Amino acid sequence: MKKLYVVLALTAWTGLAAAAEVKVAVAANFTAPMQKIAADFEKDTGHKAIVSTGATGAFYAQIKNGAPFEVFLSADDETPARLEAEGAGVKGSRFTYAIGKLVLWSARPGYVDDKGEVLKRGDFAKLSIANPKTAPYGAAGVEVMKKLGVFDSLQPKVVQGENISQAFQFVSTGNAELGFVALSQVWQDGALKSGSAWVVPQADYSLIRQDAILLSNGAGKPAAEALLKYLKGEKAQAVIKSFGYDF
Template identity: 85%
Template sequence: MKVLISLLAAIGLVSPVLADEVKVAVAANFTAPMQKIAAEFEKDTGHRAVVSTGATGAFYAQIKNGAPFEVFLSADDETPAKLEAEGAGLKGSRFTYAIGKLVLWSAKAGVVDDKGAVLKKGDFAKLALANPKTAPYGAAAIELMKKQGVFDSLQAKIVQGENISQAFQFVSTGNAELGFVALSQVWQDGALKSGSAWIVPASEYTPIRQDAILLGKGAGKPAAEALLKYLKGDKALAVIKSYGYDI
């Protein structure tokens, strides 16, 4: 059998390294970069990443309830640490793959100024953000507004998305004039893709350290371990940086 596989590999009918797939739970803010990374990962390793995106808090509940994910890319560092402490994540596998940035964004030019003064003016009807109970970017937005003393006056205007993707959708479709989203959703290759934005200074909210962890179901699986290694490599880091994240 080994001889047959070697012969087939020699003529290109099978890969000398058996490909595998890895089921990955990915925080919604990291959707676009992960799509690019997954494509490069498959080209370079032969392994396929099957990606599901959503809110970090929702993924935590799913993982605890036995969801088949093997790798988790969270939007914070607390959730992976909790999973590790509870035995659902492998000790020693956790690391920060990106540091997220919060941005106040409007799909229209000229709506959001580069200092965020529009928040204090309050001359808009709806302000979108992700559910702060399940999405770290939503929690960061609430923290910022409270720090700036505008939360009480804006609370009635807030519309919550289930996750950061839905918050982005509210703004991009015009259902909310502006909203707090992840910089990665509106930024690529060093520039804002459209609209107007205020990149919130990092000093205004608790750092959004985004950690990855190998889950129990991924232990000993080549594709899962390969993906975590790949995320630390130059190709993946270049993609991550291009979407505005810090490393």
């Protein structure tokens, strides 16, 4: 019996020793699905994802300045490709984990019509977008306004968030009547969670291909490599799809 206890104790210790943490930089639009995925990842593998969320452009600068992230889930495909080319990302590790969708959203039911005509009417005080210089969803919002011919007229009404989370917060708190946000922030399990929205047609803005990459700090680290593998699995992909993303 004593020998059995020793075996069980060694097995438990081995399992704990194998578990590790991975530091992940995650684009703000992917906050909600990543919270769910991180919880599932820890439960299924024993590894823990330490998640930081923010704007893609800001993360690029932090990574280049030595931030200790091991995995980067970007809001675009250009930034991970750039990091890979510059030697800050592991070559061959980059892949598309989601294709994002842009939505014009208001916390008020019935306020945004299903064709976005509210933008042309312009009868609102504030329109929220993420900083287009650092956030791909903000840049997409600018594209849409230019295509609709309302960019110049709406400029005085635009309020910018540092990232898509802050842009969403401006609208959800009523500081802006409407705003361009990520569909994943207002959509779950096939339905709009609240308010009113226009899901912008893909033809109106550049494809938001969101890539993940193993950063140099994560090379050879089991938890980092396990997370990237987990993101490609059916369980994680089901979560991603439930928040309105494509692949």
